[in-house]
Amino acid sequence: MEEIKWLKNEMPKTDDQFLPLMSEENIGKALAFHQSFPQYTTTPLAELSQLSNYLGIKDFFVKDESYRFGLNAFKVLGGSFAMANYIAEKLAVDVAKLGYEELTSPALKEKFGQATFYTATDGNHGRGVAWAANKLGQKSVVLMPKGSAEIRFENIQKEGAEVTIEEVNYDECVRMANHLAEEAENGVMVQDTAWEGYEKIPTWIMQGYGTMSLEAAQQLQATGVQRPTHIFVQAGVGSLAGAVIGYFANLYQDNPPIMTVVEAQAADCLYQSAKVKDGSIRFVEGDLQTIMAGLACGEPNTISFDILKNHTDFFISAPDWVSEKGMRILGAPLKGDPQVISGESGAVAMGVVASVMKDPAYQELKQALKLDQNSVVLMFSTEGDTDPENYKKIVWGQE
Numbered sequence: 001m002e003e004i005k006w007l008k009n010e011m012p013k014t015d016d017q018f019l020p021l022m023s024e025e026n027i028g029k030a031l032a033f034h035q036s037f038p039q040y041t042t043t044p045l046a047e048l049s050q051l052s053n054y055l056g057i058k059d060f061f062v063k064d065e066s067y068r069f070g071l072n073a074f075k076v077l078g079g080s081f082a083m084a085n086y087i088a089e090k091l092a093v094d095v096a097k098l099g100y101e102e103l104t105s106p107a108l109k110e111k112f113g114q115a116t117f118y119t120a121t122d123g124n125h126g127r128g129v130a131w132a133a134n135k136l137g138q139k140s141v142v143l144m145p146k147g148s149a150e151i152r153f154e155n156i157q158k159e160g161a162e163v164t165i166e167e168v169n170y171d172e173c174v175r176m177a178n179h180l181a182e183e184a185e186n187g188v189m190v191q192d193t194a195w196e197g198y199e200k201i202p203t204w205i206m207q208g209y210g211t212m213s214l215e216a217a218q219q220l221q222a223t224g225v226q227r228p229t230h231i232f233v234q235a236g237v238g239s240l241a242g243a244v245i246g247y248f249a250n251l252y253q254d255n256p257p258i259m260t261v262v263e264a265q266a267a268d269c270l271y272q273s274a275k276v277k278d279g280s281i282r283f284v285e286g287d288l289q290t291i292m293a294g295l296a297c298g299e300p301n302t303i304s305f306d307i308l309k310n311h312t313d314f315f316i317s318a319p320d321w322v323s324e325k326g327m328r329i330l331g332a333p334l335k336g337d338p339q340v341i342s343g344e345s346g347a348v349a350m351g352v353v354a355s356v357m358k359d360p361a362y363q364e365l366k367q368a369l370k371l372d373q374n375s376v377v378l379m380f381s382t383e384g385d386t387d388p389e390n391y392k393k394i395v396w397g398q399e
């Protein structure tokens, strides 16, 4: 069995110019925007007390994004906020004035006109963009990498998007979609990752993800937890991780929790970048074969990477079995704990914490992480069973 790999972050620090993007004030705006949607509800923060006892920690919280807007994943938070900001900028109005009602009004459509939003996706981001474009009466074009699940394709198509599965990996799909957007009349690239020269939209996307962090912080407070001691967040390109770690680094400036990024071993570009310790980005190339489709990205988000360099304590590279284990634990909880239906890209942190606490092979990692009976852990189950067939196969052992 492949092992969980880990390392302590020893990359040189930068001037942290991107951290303020995830300030409480900025994220408050994203939350207010999402709250204007009729589909909005705060997603549950599941407290797994029995599991905490079993693992030997104080408490374990899982933010359950399978309840987000009926879309079974957190991703729509980013695409929708970025599209609203883009439209606000074009019309020279404050995004705070563009809630759901204004955005979906015929008057706004007339003022803004017709655009086509382009993106590449493993499924969740594209579904969010297609959903938002549909609600806004706009067009969307979505490119998916080789091997994408048919059901994820269909769910995007249902939102009226023009969607294709390409013969290349995710990072290549990003380049293709960007090229198409540049060529198209009123084409707008809405990608959930940044690169040099493409930063504005991914910044809005990260701020949109912030809603999830802010909700979690408020929910923790409501249960009497002032501050978790540990935060685990999974990463593909790292936009999500940058958003979560950036938000909590701002919130707990003087006393941040121990923050850990977890990647799929087949696409561990952040881990590989951290490993060389020089502070520069490394890519992982090839087919990036993993069940964690949302984490199958080999090229880090440049803005996010800067935040992660400064505020991540540990990088973990996890084989597929870790995610499978996490899916099973969350899907079949101990008696008294709530169930969390967590998909392949949502559950890996659960598998990591369970292995670290229970498997003597990871004793050194447990000590490095300082996980013990005083630990209050927060993780994010970022998707439900977005590929229901594969979910059953993994959790039920059903062919």
Ligand SMILES: Cc1ncc(COP(=O)(O)O)c(C=O)c1O
Pocket (backbone or CB within 6 Å): 073, 074, 075, 122, 124, 125, 192, 234, 235, 236, 237, 238, 239, 240, 241, 293, 294, 295, 297, 345, 346, 382, 383
């Ligand atoms: C369910 C899920 N979780 C986590 C991620 C990782 O996000 P990021 O690519 O921003 O690191 C994704 C990305 O698509 C996802 O779909």
